Amino acid sequence: MSTAASQVRFERRPIVVVMGVSGSGKSTIGAALAQRLGVPFLDADDVHPAANVRKMASGVPLTDADRWPWLGALGAAMREHADAEGGVVSGCSALKRAYRQRLMDTIGRPVLFLVLDGCRETLFARMSARGDHYMPPGLLDSQLADLERPDAAEPALTLSIEQDVDTLVEEAMAALAVLTPSPSPAS
Ligand SMILES: Nc1ncnc2c1ncn2[C@@H]1O[C@H](COP(=O)(O)OP(=O)(O)OP(=O)(O)O)[C@@H](O)[C@H]1O
Numbered sequence: 547m548s549t550a551a552s553q554v555r556f557e558r559r560p561i562v563v564v565m566g567v568s569g570s571g572k573s574t575i576g577a578a579l580a581q582r583l584g585v586p587f588l589d590a591d592d593v594h595p596a597a598n599v600r601k602m603a604s605g606v607p608l609t610d611a612d613r614w615p616w617l618g619a620l621g622a623a624m625r626e627h628a629d630a631e632g633g634v635v636s637g638c639s640a641l642k643r644a645y646r647q648r649l650m651d652t653i654g655r656p657v658l659f660l661v662l663d664g665c666r667e668t669l670f671a672r673m674s675a676r677g678d679h680y681m682p683p684g685l686l687d688s689q690l691a692d693l694e695r696p697d698a699a700e701p702a703l704t705l706s707i708e709q710d711v712d713t714l715v716e717e718a719m720a721a722l723a724v725l726t727p728s729p730s731p732a733s
């Protein structure tokens with residue numbers, strides 16, 4: 547866990563962005579984690595404008611300009627859920643530091659970035675094995691080129707995608723428990 551992450555204190559429930567390149571497991575881990583936490587899950591893929599999806603599906607990487615309004619829309623949706631339910635998990639590539647800052651600025655509350663990291667071979671194999679996804683494995687190298695891994699100044703925890711899904715979710719739950727207020731004792 548980064549120095550900045552160890553200082554995160556959620557006000558009520560966790561607010562988490564599960565991040566990483568395509569195929570790293572954001573949708574899988576994010577949905578499972580949200581279910582365990584009992585908070586909503588937002589898949590950033592569902593927030594992309596159709597033009598962005600068409601672009602990626604045709605094998606062209608997104609640019610900063612393509613991603614900027616999308617990040618704003620995702621951050622606003624996360625903020626609404628944080629207001630209503632106290633916590634939220636999203637799965638979002640959030641590849642660059644400036645993108646993560648935009649999300650934090652829009653959400654306006656403490657956020658933890660859960661970074662799913664692993665080797666190119668594993669990522670490429672998982673992308674290739676998915677038959678039903680618009681993202682071509684050929685875009686993996688552009689994703690890795692854009693990725694700026696968080697440093698100690700960013701509130702981030704990195705997990706290895708070489709582990710199975712249950713282990714990843716357990717590791718995330720253990721880390722989040724330290725940053726989340728304990729429920730008040732029943733009166
Ligand atoms: N830890 C894991 N172990 C084994 N398989 C995994 C693991 N995590 C995810 N997978 C599988 O790898 C594939 C990619 O996962 P997933 O779609 O969740 O990634 P993603 O980061 O959301 O991708 P994208 O950004 O392209 O939508 C899926 O088929 C998923 O079932």
Ligand SMILES: O=C(O)[C@H](O)[C@@H](O)[C@H](O)[C@H](O)CO
Nearest residue numbers: 567568569591608639640681
């Ligand atoms: O920032 C990006 O380039 C995009 O968010 C991609 O990461 C895709 O949406 C995702 O990988 C879907 O497969």
